[in-house]
Amino acid sequence: MAHDTILLTNKVCCNFGGLKALSDLDLEIIENSIHSLIGPNGAGKTTAFNVISQNIKPTSGEIWFRGARIDGVKPHQVAEIGMSRTYQNIRLFANVTAIENILVGMHLHLRSTWWGSIFNTPATRADEKRAHDEALRLLEFVDLKGRGDIIARNLPYGDQRRLEIARALAAQPKLLLLDEPTAGMNPHEISDMMDFIRKVRDEVGVTILLIEHQMRIVMALSDKVTVLDHGQKIAEGLPKEVQGNPAVIEAYLGSGKLVPKKARDAARATLNA
Amino acid sequence: MSIAILKAPSVSVASVDVARTLRMGLLLGGVGVYLAAVGILAMFNERWIIVGLLTLGYGVLGLVYLVAGMISARRGAGLMTALASGILSGAIAGLTVSVLGLVIGPFSLQSVFTQLNGKLADSLALGLAPLSGLLVMLGIGAVCGAIGAILRFTPLTVRRPLVIAALVTVTAGLFQELIQIMLQDGPLTPVQDLIYEWEGLTAQGAAIVFVVAFILALIGVQISRRRARAAAAKANADSGQSLTKMGMIFLVLVLLPLMGGNYIGQVLLLVGLYILMGMGLNLEVGLAGLLDLGFVGFFAVGAYVTALLTANHPMAILHLNFWVAMPIAVLASVVVGVLFGIPVLGVRGDYLAVATMGLGEIVRVLVVSDAAKPLLGGPLGITQVPKPAIFGYGLTTPIQLYYLTLVASLVAGLIAWRLEGSRLGRAWMALRDDEDVAAALGIDRIECKLLAYGLGAAFAGLAGSIFAVMLASVYPSSFQLVVSINVLALIIVGGMGSLPGVAIGSLVLIGLPELLREFGEYRYLFYGVALIFMMQFRPEGLMPSKVRKRELHAAMGETSEPAVPTARAA
Incomplete structure (x- = not known):
């Protein structure tokens, strides 16, 4: 494990009954980066958060955080090692x-x-x-x-x-998990939030793992992007690389057979915006 | 308003919603019939409010008619219409009750409802001939209904003092024995002579009490309105107010037994023990959100350990001084509390209530069991627990023990208050509000929950220890499930999470029923009615804590701020 990796997941699976919410997820998050987790609705992003923070125990696989193996430990102990999170629907x-x-x-x-x-x-x-x-x-x-x-x-x-x-x-976390911090905001509030997230990373010196829906934000903020679909990692890399990945476009827009070309192009334009 | 009266009585009377008015009249008449049939009325008729004029029973009937008038009068309809419906429904309620009186004899209803006897028929006819009795009852119903309707139209600043004055007068009449004891042989004897005679309030006494209470309440309402307005301008101003409230309650608690004698002392001692237990359960339920119906178990442990360590009884292990035994008893309760918490750590909400209820029962069943008989005395219990003494000065009378309880309650209150604002108190709040988030913030659920059980149990153990001394003996029959329910109910009525609320809840739910022992049979009926009304009209309790009030009002969608998306929307 490289010394600047703060979180590493190794073949993490999480099943709910027959449903495979996550299968064989490998993530590596570099210290002090902003790492985004994207994917269509139901892709397993929030499940990934819950598993990483040990709110849900993974069915199998390993999770390493700051050199300690944390799968199976209690959520409050994970917090002790230095992980904090926010929630998609604010839970103050x-x-x-x-x-x-x-x-x-x-x-x-x-x-x-x-x-x-x-x-x-x-x-x-x-x-x-x-x-x-x-x-x-x-x-x-x-x-x-x-x-x-x-x-x-x-x-x-x-x-x-x-x-x-x-x-x-x-x-005082070392890793901060933000679950859709811009949900329900208008464009002006969103750009404020983006500045704020950068400020948190730079001034507090905390690594950020971000779930986000809006491409614009992901592209502007992230150092690295991981794309999930149906619980599986389908792409990973720099924002630019991911953006053009056919698998990603397909996951977001469908196989294209039912979508008229014009609509697809329009949607692709949004993705690239 | 006067113009409306002059203008068109005929039109407005015609617009009375007859069906609804009839329904309300019959409904409240039914309430009257029920009160008569279960025997409450007959029992209440034995008690004077105003000697020779008004018994409690007739007072309650009047109240029923008044409510009939009040709910059938609708404000939107105008005063005359409302008055007409009030009179009509009050009269119908009166008629319903009188008819019951008329049919008791001919249909020999006594064979079905034992309480429906000739004596009741007489009292329902007001001691007159059947027909004239019916007419008078009808008239009384109509008058009360009219008063109810008018009350609906009086502004709150007048209505509230009126209601308070009526309540004070009824209280003065009901508790005349007690109040007379307090007044006599002191500087206040002239007051006693003025308003009371041997059996209760005199008519002029009632008038004086009513008027004085009305004026005082009028002033009080004005002051509290002004203060509320001032507080609304300045946020967070009510912490000082609750401190004054606390102080006033405390002063009342200190002074009451001085005036009331041993009987009051006995009642207050019980109230004090329940305050102590309430403080403990408040830590669990009010602060940490752990619904616990097995609380009586800790109380039992405190009592038994004290008895075992101090009694002059063959069962006792040691013959320690109370002051040595008490801390040991408290410690034992804490241990039991923590042990008790372990199996239910993962259980939440309703399931927790049921699980703890089971655990509490286990304690009681263990105590009565044959296996524990050689140790704990089985159903015969342990007797001859000696009274404590301070510096050779024995605490033997209920009043002296009461002051001991009061001091203990104060200490308990201080501890609870300090904990509430502490790191642990905040962690409890977080656990109560959202366990997952609390854990994600690094709060150890197990540690915090066990601390809540342990500390809560400490107060119950202390109460149990004093209880053992109070009775000078312990029996398993003292530790029924109903004790847990009482403690929970007093917290709910007083206001969850609120320390003055615990004191008020205990006075109301434990003190009042003790003073009204003669109505003992109906105790739980009143209890139930009071709880239902409470939950309907003031779910946050009599003296709520700020946070609880917010929670409840948020749950009912009454946010003070408009249209701010709440965190829980999704």
Whole structure:
């Protein structure tokens, strides 16, 4: 294993009953890169995320993360080693404030114990103070300065997305999994989010694995792209290489027999945009 | 409004929705018949609210007619129409109840419903001849219905004080014995002479209480409105308010037994024990979201360990001092709590409730079993548990034990409050809200859940320890499933996750029924009705925590902010 590989999956399979959601997935993610996972609906992208973060146990195969084998370990232990994620449908703690969401994210890096909290020891107070300062810093980093006391549910959609990323970053990950961070956004918000993702990579120094639907974003952001279809990897490489790959075009557009040539060309144009 | 009255009474009366009004009248009449048939009415008639004028039974009947008027009067229809429907449906409800009185004798209904006897028939005819009784009842129904209809049209700022004043008057009448004990032999004796006579409120007393309560409530409503407006302008202002609330509840809890004597002390001691248990279960259910119906198991462990370690009984292992035995009992409960948590770690939601219920029952069954008889005394229990003492000063009376419980509750409350805002409290919140996300953020589910069970069990163990001392004995029959249900119910009624809510819930659900012992047979009926009403009209509880309130109102789609896509939409 090369020293700059942060995550490696080796022939990972995941079956749900008879359905093969993932078969023999090999992924290699290079440290400090932005790696995109694309594919049509139902291709197994989110399943891949769930398996990598051990939310779902893989049926077979190996997963290595920062030199440790993580398939079969508990999700919270994966988080301890340095992996965090966001969700396709935002899963914030909707009824508490923005800052409390981030504080939950910092759980791993706080040292206060329950008995320390009961007696409100100086160490606990210092720990909480530090946590609060850090949370405020993170809020500022995701452009939510001054909104820490707003109930998460009442934040605008884009802010909720960024808050979810801030919560993930609060766990100080080395690898951040972002599941469709631009879903449901308008073009303006999307370009803001793209800048933001770059900023996260560059300033926090975290590797990013991204699920994305929109080609424009994938092409602009990714260092490397992996294409999934029916749970299988059908292509991998630089964005440009993947873009022209016939298998990819077929997966996205069908075999072409039922699609008129004009429509296919139009769709290809979108893909290339 | 007066113009509408002058303008066209005939037109508006004609627009009464007769079918609906009849239906409502009959429905509430049916409620009255039910109350009579199950015997509640007869029992309530034994109790005066205002001596010589109004019994609790007639009060309840009046309330039924009033509700009939209230729900059949519709605001959109105009005052006269509403008044007409109110009168009509109230009268019909009255008629329904009177007719029951008339048919009791001729159809010998007593053979079916034992409570439907001649005495009840008499009371339904108001002690008059059958026909005139029916007419008077009809009139009463109509008047109450009219009042109900008018109430519908009074603004909330007046209606709420009216309702509060009525409630206070009824309470003053119902608990006259207690209140008289508190008032007599003190500086307040003149007040007692003014409003009470031997058996209850006098008519003038009732009037005074009502008017005073009304005025105070009127002022209170105004103040709270102004404060609510000020709080709305400034977010997050209610934390101070809940602290004042907490303080006031505490003050009441400290002062009550001083005025009430030993009987009140006894009741309050029980209330205090339930507050303690509520604080513990609140950690599990309110904070960590673990529905636990086996909570009584920890209570039992605390009680038995204390008894085994201190009693002057052949079954006892040691004869320790209470203050040594209590921490051991608490520790034993924690151990049991953690052991108890292990098998149900992977179980969520409804299944968890059932699984924990089973575990709680196992504790009780084990205690009564023949196998444990040589150790725990089986159904005969362990007796002669000595009372504790502080510096040679014995805590023997219920009131003294009550203060012990109060101190313990305070400590428990402080612990719960500190934990809520701590790292562990946040982890619990995360687990309650979304277990998968919590785990993905590095929260160890097993550790957090076991801590919730263990810490929750500690409070129950402490309560059990004091319980053993209170009864001076422990029997397995004290540790029924219903204790767990009571604790859960008091948390729900008080407001999940809220510490003042635990105190209020315990006072309402444990204290009130104890004071109304004579209605004991119907205790669970009232309980059920109260819970249903609670869930319908105030699901967040009497004194909800902020977070819970938000959760519930979000679930019902009442977001304060318009059209913000919620995280859970998908």
